[in-house]
Amino acid sequence: MSTASPRLITNYCYEDISLDQTVAVTRTITADDIALFAALSGDFNPVHLDSEYAASTPFGKPIAHGMICGALISATVAMNFPGPGSIYRSQTIKFSKPVFIGDELTIHISVKEKQDRLKLVTLSCVIKNQDGKTVASGESGVIAPSEKVSIEAATLPPISLGDKLYTH
Numbered sequence: 001m002s003t004a005s006p007r008l009i010t011n012y013c014y015e016d017i018s019l020d021q022t023v024a025v026t027r028t029i030t031a032d033d034i035a036l037f038a039a040l041s042g043d044f045n046p047v048h049l050d051s052e053y054a055a056s057t058p059f060g061k062p063i064a065h066g067m068i069c070g071a072l073i074s075a076t077v078a079m080n081f082p083g084p085g086s087i088y089r090s091q092t093i094k095f096s097k098p099v100f101i102g103d104e105l106t107i108h109i110s111v112k113e114k115q116d117r118l119k120l121v122t123l124s125c126v127i128k129n130q131d132g133k134t135v136a137s138g139e140s141g142v143i144a145p146s147e148k149v150s151i152e153a154a155t156l157p158p159i160s161l162g163d164k165l166y167t168h
Contacts, residue, residue: 011083069136085145093138
């Protein structure tokens, strides 16, 4: 059993956010990510989970659920920018290219607009694969935190998928 150090996450307050400020986070998509997302969402479309079926589609192999991209944007907002205390209000998203197992996705978020009254920040969101191709894009509306915090990230209980055990 490992004893990992606590992971601290820090936010950006509304006042510290500037137009065109950016952040980029990278994540590689695995078959387990797709299986876990299917279990969570209830979306068992064979184009995501059945290699034989997916081979008969224009994609030729299983693709990740599109909303995994939405979840990656949400996670980037919550964990990186603006970070803890952010209130995720809205999201638009357009899927441009399929995401496959093994794709390395980089989530790019940049500040497009600030609305002082609500502390609302409009974020431009673009996800690119390892080849620099845009796979998804859109905008998020986020109420940014008003107070600076640095907090220990939550520790999830172990999750098992088949014979694999995941700990965070």
